Amino acid sequence: MPELVFPLDSSKPFTDQQITGHNRWHPDIPAPVTVKPGDTFRVHCREWFDGAIHNDDSADDIRDAPLNGVHVLSGPFHVTGAKPGDLLVVDIVDLGPIPQEDSGPLAGQGWGYTGIFATQNGGSFLTEQFPDAYKAIWDFRGQQATSRHVPGVSFTGIVHPGLMGTAPSAKLLSTWNAREGALIATNPDRVPPLALPPLADSAILGSLTGDEFDRVAGEAARTAPPRENGGNQDIKNFTKGTRVFYPVFVDGANLSMGDLHFSQGDGEITFCGAIEMGGFIDLHVDIIPGGMDTYGVSENAIFMPGNTDPQYSQWLAFSGTSVTLDGEQRYLDSHLSYQRACLHAIDYLTKFGYSPEQAYMILGAAPIEGRLSGVVDIPNSCSTVYLPTAIFDIDLTPSVGGPTQINPGIGVPRSSF
Numbered sequence: 001m002p003e004l005v006f007p008l009d010s011s012k013p014f015t016d017q018q019i020t021g022h023n024r025w026h027p028d029i030p031a032p033v034t035v036k037p038g039d040t041f042r043v044h045c046r047e048w049f050d051g052a053i054h055n056d057d058s059a060d061d062i063r064d065a066p067l068n069g070v071h072v073l074s075g076p077f078h079v080t081g082a083k084p085g086d087l088l089v090v091d092i093v094d095l096g097p098i099p100q101e102d103s104g105p106l107a108g109q110g111w112g113y114t115g116i117f118a119t120q121n122g123g124s125f126l127t128e129q130f131p132d133a134y135k136a137i138w139d140f141r142g143q144q145a146t147s148r149h150v151p152g153v154s155f156t157g158i159v160h161p162g163l164m165g166t167a168p169s170a171k172l173l174s175t176w177n178a179r180e181g182a183l184i185a186t187n188p189d190r191v192p193p194l195a196l197p198p199l200a201d202s203a204i205l206g207s208l209t210g211d212e213f214d215r216v217a218g219e220a221a222r223t224a225p226p227r228e229n230g231g232n233q234d235i236k237n238f239t240k241g242t243r244v245f246y247p248v249f250v251d252g253a254n255l256s257m258g259d260l261h262f263s264q265g266d267g268e269i270t271f272c273g274a275i276e277m278g279g280f281i282d283l284h285v286d287i288i289p290g291g292m293d294t295y296g297v298s299e300n301a302i303f304m305p306g307n308t309d310p311q312y313s314q315w316l317a318f319s320g321t322s323v324t325l326d327g328e329q330r331y332l333d334s335h336l337s338y339q340r341a342c343l344h345a346i347d348y349l350t351k352f353g354y355s356p357e358q359a360y361m362i363l364g365a366a367p368i369e370g371r372l373s374g375v376v377d378i379p380n381s382c383s384t385v386y387l388p389t390a391i392f393d394i395d396l397t398p399s400v401g402g403p404t405q406i407n408p409g410i411g412v413p414r415s416s417f
Contacts, residue, residue, distance in 0.1 A: 001042065002093070002282050005033045006074045008044035010098060010106050010278075013051070014072045015204060021046075021074050021258075023204045024220030025176075025229070027167050027250045030206050031078035034252075040093060040284040045161070046072045047107040047278040048259045055111050055137055057149075059415035062115040062272065063133035067122060068202035071163055071223045071232065075256030076206070079285050082253040087291030088166060088246040092306065093282040095159055095240060095260065097140060108278030112138050112145075112262045114365045115272030116357065120417050123192040125269035126339060126360065132416040136361045138262065138275045145263055145275060145365070150358045151409040155366050155391040156310035157263035160238040161281055162274060163223065165230030165301075166246045167254035172228060176221050196222040228299035234274065236264040236367060241306025247292050247299060257281060265363050266370030266385075269342060273364030310367060312388035316396055318345040319373065321380040331379045334372055338383035341370075345385050352394065353406040361412060366391055 008017055019032045035041055047053070048071045053061050082088055098108040107113055116134040119127045136149040143156045168176065180195040187194055200217035208216055226233040230246055238244070246253070260281065264274035292298055320340025322333035330336050342363055349359035362368075367388065374382035389396050394404040 002040045004042045006043040026220035031076040034078045036080045045258045059135040059413040062135045063415040073256040073258040076254035078252035086248040087288040088253045089286040090244045091284040092242045095281040097279040112275040112277040116270040124271040152393040152406040162234045162259035163232040164257040169249040230301045234268040237305040239306040244303040246301045265368035270364035315386040317386045319384045332381045334381040337381040341385040352403045357412040
């Protein structure tokens with residue numbers, strides 16, 4: 001086993017650990033661990049809400065989820081010799097749920113969860129159709145996931161980190177805050193908000209204390225969106241065997257990671273849409289000096305996906321175009337066309353006995369494929385959602401006999417404001 005450089009004790013909160021991580025982006029958050037190019041090492045990661053979500057049949061914890069405190073990240077890791085302008089090469093050697101802990105109160109101890117966020121608490125990709133909070137618990141058996149809340153479905157998880165990235169420079173951080181602040185100013189009272197500004201409340205900043213803590217907390221960027229440093233990209237293909245090339249903006253790169261997922265559909269469309277869990281990740285790091293300029297990677301990582309995905313051979317695909325539910329034509333709106341494709345898939349699954357919420361959970365957690373299928377034929381963008389048919393216990397394909405009806409069981413727990 002690689003050397004464990006960032007241990008976490010499942011019995012203690014994130015802030016009471018041997019090493020304290022962070023939940024904001026800032027160049028002045030100290031790196032508690034140093035690694036060298038060529039090193040392979042193990043990192044423990046906490047699930048993104050640090051144990052606030054429980055293995056039960058209530059969605060009140062999703063409704064009340066402490067968003068100000070996410071994501072709890074392991075790191076930063078200082079990579080010896082890394083300089084601004086370099087590319088940091090990160091290989092995902094292995095990853096999985098919390099090792100040797102197959103039962104317990106923390107997600108990753110034999111189980112994980114998917115949540116649909118209420119509109120008032122951030123919403124989801126389809127928040128207009130699903131404005132309330134819902135939760136599904138998934139049980140792990142080896143690489144398989146099943147749920148008492150979504151019966152008749154079983155699939156192999158594509159385990160991956162939802163979030164990994166390098167620290168921004170002071171200049172880049174200032175750019176983020178300025179452009180996101182300008183966006184918020186266009187509609188400051190919107191629910192859900194257009195963006196999340198710096199917020200000192202619930203900030204975790206490693207070993208910083210006192211005045212320095214207060215300064216950084218007032219400047220640091222929230223970790224919710226992906227940005228030029230990588231961050232919360234939620235790419236399901238970041239699985240074992242993946243090699244990522246991250247731009248370096250500060251000395252040492254200051255690499256961080258977290259938000260592990262047992263599985264996820266493309267887009268993580270319920271917002272808390274993957275199967276969230278804590279666990280471990282083994283990484284190997286190296287450096288390409290001057291690589292940002294050499295390869296034109298001045299922002300946003302490039303990556304080579306791993307080859308450990310489950311191999312599905314049959315799919316049922318749904319398409320959508322950029323026309324609103326009210327019949328309004330939008331110009332090449334790929335966000336809207338993907339929403340419509342997802343809604344078509346949900347409507348289809350309800351014909352087999354699933355509730356709309358159960359169908360939505362399937363699209364968020366199972367390894368669906370989402371694609372931009374046409375972006376040039378004015379005025380309609382076309383997006384498609386590919387649903388692997390092998391994950392279902394029944395035959396989903398249309399036939400003259402009509403859809404087989406499943407037993408929806410206890411359903412997905414709901415909590416509203």
